[in-house]
Amino acid sequence: MAAADRELQYMSGFHNDFQTEALPGALPIGRNSPQRAPYGLYPEQLSGTAFTAPRAANRRSWLYRTQPSVVQAEYRRSGTAGLQLPNCDEPPDPNPMRWDPLPIPQAPIDFIAGLLTYCVNGDIATQAGCGIHLYACNQDMTDTFFYDADGELLIVPQLGELLVHTEMGRLALAPGEIAVIPRGVKFQVRLAPGTKTARGYVCENFGTLLQLPERGPIGANGLASARDFLTPIAAYEQRMGDFTLLAKFQGHLWACTLDHSPLDVVAWHGNYAPYKYPLTRFNVINTVSFDHPDPSIFTVLSSPSATPGTANLDFVIFPPRWLVAEDTFRPPYFHRNVMSEFMGLVHGAYDAKAEGFQPGGASLHNCLTPHGPDAKAFKTATQTPLQPVYLSDTLAFMFESRYPYRVTAQALNASFRQHDYVQVWQDLAPQFDPPPG
Ligand SMILES: O=C(O)Cc1cc(O)ccc1O
Numbered sequence: 065m066a067a068a069d070r071e072l073q074y075m076s077g078f079h080n081d082f083q084t085e086a087l088p089g090a091l092p093i094g095r096n097s098p099q100r101a102p103y104g105l106y107p108e109q110l111s112g113t114a115f116t117a118p119r120a121a122n123r124r125s126w127l128y129r130t131q132p133s134v135v136q137a138e139y140r141r142s143g144t145a146g147l148q149l150p151n152c153d154e155p156p157d158p159n160p161m162r163w164d165p166l167p168i169p170q171a172p173i174d175f176i177a178g179l180l181t182y183c184v185n186g187d188i189a190t191q192a193g194c195g196i197h198l199y200a201c202n203q204d205m206t207d208t209f210f211y212d213a214d215g216e217l218l219i220v221p222q223l224g225e226l227l228v229h230t231e232m233g234r235l236a237l238a239p240g241e242i243a244v245i246p247r248g249v250k251f252q253v254r255l256a257p258g259t260k261t262a263r264g265y266v267c268e269n270f271g272t273l274l275q276l277p278e279r280g281p282i283g284a285n286g287l288a289s290a291r292d293f294l295t296p297i298a299a300y301e302q303r304m305g306d307f308t309l310l311a312k313f314q315g316h317l318w319a320c321t322l323d324h325s326p327l328d329v330v331a332w333h334g335n336y337a338p339y340k341y342p343l344t345r346f347n348v349i350n351t352v353s354f355d356h357p358d359p360s361i362f363t364v365l366s367s368p369s370a371t372p373g374t375a376n377l378d379f380v381i382f383p384p385r386w387l388v389a390e391d392t393f394r395p396p397y398f399h400r401n402v403m404s405e406f407m408g409l410v411h412g413a414y415d416a417k418a419e420g421f422q423p424g425g426a427s428l429h430n431c432l433t434p435h436g437p438d439a440k441a442f443k444t445a446t447q448t449p450l451q452p453v454y455l456s457d458t459l460a461f462m463f464e465s466r467y468p469y470r471v472t473a474q475a476l477n478a479s480f481r482q483h484d485y486v487q488v489w490q491d492l493a494p495q496f497d498p499p500p501g
């Protein structure tokens with residue numbers, strides 16, 4: 065099969081034990097590390113969990129590459145303006161926050177340089193919490209590659225199609241789909257033909273690897289199904305040049321040079337690999353009687369913490385769906401949540417906030433910060449006659465975490481932050497009308 069035809073083919077399944085080779089015979093058979101691997105390839109193990117992690121949680125892959133990853137120069141400190149840690153001198157902020165869409169860049173900028181950290185929670189060093197970044201870019205990464213030693217990257221494109229070239233294969237990624245690049249996997253992001261500008265969200269999970277949530281009483285089916293997750297087949301390039309490998313390590317960027325493309329993996333096998341998932345495949349469960357269920361019924365992927373049911377990170381979506389609840393306030397209720405909620409919007413409108421929360425925008429409702437439908441949404445939802453309604457053109461999502469988010473100075477002070485966000489609730493006047501006497 066020609067190299068170009070091999071691109072963008074996928075294997076189905078979630079955390080399966082996959083095996084794939086871009087050249088017939090490149091994968092050793094029956095052992096991981098033969099005395100001499102086929103075609104002079106170097107075997108290299110990539111461990112995503114401790115060697116001794118229980119079998120069900122253990123993740124590792126064996127990569128067969130033209131040169132081992134150690135063939136690279138010394139790491140030196142690097143910096144991009146946008147990838148930042150929150151200022152620890154300032155206390156975390158309980159105010160509800162919202163941002164207009166991340167502005168589209170005018171100057172040339174690639175995916176990594178175009179990342180802007182909004183907030184971070186937990187602690188990278190103890191592998192708890194996550195970082196939340198938005199990206200806006202208009203250039204391919206060509207001679208620069210990247211890996212993240214701090215967390216796996218959940219990418220949620222909002223605008224434009226990406227081609228993610230990873231050392232384990234190539235993924236095409238469009239708005240409405242998500243991808244997860246495992247911690248440590250080297251990759252490069254390019255723009256798909258026809259895409260001039262791309263924008264989206266990235267959640268960097270420092271904790272337990274994302275997994276499918278339990279279905280509990282829902283039963284054996286529903287929500288996201290393992291077979292709809294797609295992992296790329298092996299694809300490699302043999303390219304010499306002056307290349308830079310960027311590494312995010314404990315919150316900071318480091319860079320080293322190398323004279324060959326690190327995307328030189330000819331074959332691999334294992335259960336630690338990138339994957340993508342089309343959110344349209346999500347089977348949406350909701351009430352068919354009354355009341356608004358908690359949004360945990362919309363969980364696509366979850367990173368558990370040590371406390372049962374209390375996620376390090378839940379990735380929750382609000383996709384198109386029927387609303388049929390009777391005698392019910394149908395949008396999200398007013399609430400105060402001990403978990404912290406960061407939200408984004410891929411397309412359309414969100415029913416709790418029809419205006420102000422825009423595609424490419426973001427909101428943050430931190431631990432126990434009161435929030436809910438804005439005054440307009442409350443009025444509409446309490447006055448409209450209740451018919452079955454199809455909520456079309458909507459795709460919001462939430463990164464929900466047990467750890468409060470600390471917002472970076474650049475996000476706090478961004479020109480596109482809506483400093484008057486709290487006003488959206490202030491018209492909720494008293495309407496208490498007790499019986500006389
Ligand atoms: O705050 C939000 O908009 C997210 C959310 C949605 C919902 O349907 C119920 C609770 C909740 O936190």
Ligand SMILES: [Fe+2]
Nearest residue numbers: 401405429435
């Ligand atoms: Fe909420």
